[in-house]
Amino acid sequence: MLARALLLALAVAALPGAGCSRKRATPAPAPARSAPSGPPFSVAVEPPTSCAVGAACLARVQVTALGAFHVNREYPYKIALVDSPGVATEQRFTVDSDQRGTVTLTCRPSVAGAGPVTGTLHLSVCSSETCVIEEVPVSVTLPGS
């Protein structure tokens, strides 16, 4: 249920008409570091603003560790992508800070109307008390392809 809701919300966020810009995602405000009462992380999808056929465009999936949690630098963050006909993809994960990491998805549509690019983000965040390994559905619509 939660996974379905997340997928739906992420897909909506990625819609061309949603007015997505290329500015970096702004994560939800982090609660006090000592006592996260909700999620230990947030995921934000920043789709490309345009993505012409034959051109490379970038989408970013940003993970923010909340509260006392930090990005697990040892974990192989990745998006397990479902086949997206007409779109070639590459991905790269970078740790931006203790609290933030980004999967950059390079998409290159070969046909008009390609996409969306969907998959499951594999992530891990840890605190001094525990680690969390999670899988979050993500979907990126490619505008203008």
Add this chain to the structure above:
Amino acid sequence: MPTPKLVTLAALLALASCSKKQPAKARAEVAPSSTGGPAGLPAALIGHPAPDFTLKDLDGNEVSLAALRGKLVVLEWFNPECPFVKRSHGKGSLVGLAAKHMATGVAWLAINSGAPGKQGNDLEVNRAAVAQWSLTHPVLRDETGAVGRAYGASNTPHMFVLDSAGKVAYAGAIDNSPDAVGESPTGGTLVNHVEAALSDLAAGRPVATPVTKAYGCGVKYGS
């Protein structure tokens, strides 16, 4: 209602709970020379005698490392509530591994260095994990953390392989896939470092890769 330019979504699944139950005391005796603690200790132990210890298993039976001299020994730092341990035993490189090698005469000991009240310390949780994963090797309780610190065990799982002379021959990760399920191996090919070390030792060869960086949860030592 305006559409936001960017939507941030948070997702949470339940965090592993931390038990507060106080399990039975276990006695840890560690060789006096083993002070342990620094992060570089596992590598420094390679080729040196493994710190000796006597610990109790989940049923209160004492197990002494010295009594296993002459055998290849695998030490596996253990926390049944750590998701990396769960994945390794449920799907990853630790599935059936201990039983497979114990059948050939290898001794395999899991060691839980979690302090009372910390994640994974609870006796019944440990028993349940043993049953769930059909473990046939002992899980030893090191509640003071003395043995874990003597080896510099930093993660769960953190693996050590001792040769038949009782020297540390391998220290590090169980494999080269830090997702704990073998789906993201560094270099593209999954390598089980413990199996490789045991194979080298069984063939009378030096261990080709004696040290790797362990991955997983931090060991939940007490203060």
